[in-house]
Amino acid sequence: MNAIILSVIIGVVMMFCSVFVPNKNSYRHIASIGLVLLLAGNIAEMHGFSLFHINTKGMLSYDNFGLFFNTIAIASTLIYVLLSGRDIQKIGTYVAEYFVLIFFVLCGIAILSSYNNLLMLFLGIEILSIPLYILTGSDKRNMMSNEAALKYLLMGSFSTGLMLMGIALIYGATGSFNIEVIHAASPQQGANGMSELSVSFLEIMGMLLLMVSIGFKVSAAPFHFWTPDVYDGAPAVITSFMATIVKVAGFIAFIKLFDARMLGTSVETNKLIGVDWKLLFAIIIICTLLVGNVTAVFQQSVKRMLAYSSIAQAGFMLFALFSMNDVAKEGILVYSVAYSLATIGIFAILVKMKDFTFEGYNGLGKTQPVLAFTNTIFLLSLAGIPLTAGFFAKFFMLESAIKTGTYLWLVIAAVVFAAISVYYYFRVIQAMYFKAGDAAVVEAPTMSFKIGLLLLAAIIIYFGIFPQALLSWFYF
């Protein structure tokens, strides 16, 4: 509860700052302080200290998983603002508003990590999405940015419509919005005296629509078509935020929905009429990995490559939904940290580059050794090389899938795609170190930016050696 309310309060405070604080440079400092407060509030709640006591009638519920994810999201945002705060300022004239919108997105994330009711899921997704539509179009004079925002808005509204339809169908079948109730409802208790099978059909249709709609948010294939255009069109700093923290939050919502389902009886009834959710997720995983990895290979722009890479990474994160066991839940937390931190770092460096193509990176190892070195660590982490957090991220995903004991072909296919992913990540490394050129940066990076990058790289390596350090927080 702390995170939801505090993020809104801080957001509103920042809004007034834009009127009363004339110095534009101070906004990012105010935002950082706000994020620290938010983080402190959330950690306090993890230790059982809640500032607000509001009876939500069971619409929200707080558990370690959600709260810990909140911490991850807020901490990642803090790192993001510290590293890229200057670049957020440069997007346009209304500097404070960008930070305000980021706080509102965090509010949506806090709802998504604690919802217990489909209405709250819907609210969370909307509170998360609407600020993003605005942020995507925040570079007003850039046609690409406008196009991206419009595309995102139209497609996003459509997926919202699907979600509402799904919620309606589930309500019709079970008579409740509460995710624990709807999944637990045994078919005999179906509303209006409907037969067992027809209840199950309605429920499956509803869940499928929800899956499509959230699959859209996390850019799982075949619902990914908006991703490259939106990520490419939006200002690079905003893409960084969308591709990391926001995307991972979508996964948390996804997992909460299907986690509750695993406990219920509906999985068994689904099997009776021949619907196998594992198979469904397996197909989505294969599609997502295929589209993300194979298309990323052919990109010429690093920014667009990262858009496809984020689809490919989503394919790996979907393994958590496929296997849905304890390892998967731990794994998705490790994955969200590893993926978010590395991607934030890569984007922070990308924003500094003059030229976003692969050639633009030629010779960066000579001109900016610190940037090149840290970028290498981030890329190695995304590729899943040991000693980086990205290795354990992939490791836990594979582990969770192998633990289910079925679908070994899926795991083998996934590692083949992981090997393909090395191609496009290493292309950047090759450009930076092995090719001649003088990669130009927009402005010389400051000392604090370099130190920030080095610290981020150190964190990634630390979690790459001791992933338990991260998970011990989960079981605090």
Next chain:
Amino acid sequence: MIALFLILIPLFAGLVAVFVNSGKGAKGWSLIASFATLALAILSVYSTNHNQLFFNGAWLPQMGSNFSLSLDGMSKMLALLNAIALPIIIISTYRNDYKNPGRFYSLMLLMQAGMMGVFLASDSLLFYFFWELALVPAYFLCSMWGGERRIPVTFKFFVYTFLGSLLMLIGILYLYFKTPGAHSFALQAFYDLKLTQAEQNFGFWMFFIAFAIKMPIFPFHTWQPDTYEQSTTAVTMMLSAIMVKMGIYAVIRWCVPVFPLAVAKFDGLVVVLSVIGIIYASLIAIRQDDMKRLIAYSSIAHIGLMSAAIFAGKEAGLQGVMIQMFNHGIVVLGLWIVADAIEQQFGTRKFSQLGGLAQKAPDLAILFVVMAFANISLPLTNSFVGEFLMLNGLFQYNWIAAAVAIVSIILAAAYTLSMVQKIFYGQTSELTMQARDSAASVNVALAVLVVLILFFGVYPQPMIELTSDTVKTLLAQVKTF
């Protein structure tokens, strides 16, 4: 603690070397560090103290993985090879200048640390870590220094081996969930598994493909000649003297004892592939005009014989593989050193542009001929003992396979002697007219190798005694099924 320091010394020396800017400083520093590692490795060979040879630290206790290292006969021998190779490489290439010397020597030391870890790890997750950590410095070494086509060629090498490693990771996790109780990644836990035939078949292929790519055996070898040719020779030495031994070592340690039923099922296939590889690589080697490519193919042929001998599964053959891992490392080091000396002097490795060098460079010629004899496995050289034992084992397994494999010795003579002939005899070319004899540093490195070759050729007993414990435990482990 020896086990731990064998990894820590090159690791820290490597991390320090990055910050050394001068070429001399970097060389000197890495030479000192590599001698320290060598001293430790020699100490470990004579040590029987349990505390020195084993190390066990907590790493990821909740997941059942420990930082556990152990040194048995085979590990001692390969650690020794790894420790001998680096100083010899540094000495023999002492006169070469590399751009960014600090980075170069740092990556060499890190690679040595990674490979040392592979030979020592007795926990599968730790083993996987080191397996990959040896690869990453190799990738940067091969891509930053070397021939024109180095970037795509090294990339192929990396993706190939990375794919293999990931399959092995699946295999490791698969076995992990088969271990009873709170799951464990420990090697001993894998040895204690009683898997069914079907489970073993799956696990076997997941592991074996990774190792087959690394060794490499036919048809997974295509990355190897290109990578050897394109990398700087100092790096090629690391790759072919030590890194390919990782594959053979891993088959003996992680594959054969864990999946004996699957090995019994697929041994025929692997032996046939290996024998095809031997003949195929030897025939290609005969046609090569480039010295490095010739040695690369000759290396594939020798590795093929080792792989065949492992899967033949006879005691004599396995014993032969053990000592041949060491011997092949020594011999191939010598060949590369000569290749590098020639390339540094003439700027070419093409036989068609060389010739008549024996008159101008008699020292190099004498030393090289010893290496060449060892490459053909002539008696009195160390390779003879190893190859004889391996062929003996293969013969007990299947005489036809052995007969075909023996042809490879004739083919080896054909390509090795013609290489000697084309470089050192015949007419001097324009290039070799002004040839100088090899530098003292090269001669020292080669002389050390020649001593080792002759010593272990005449008296292989210490090597056999060192590794016989591994062979015995291996055979005992396989028999429990």
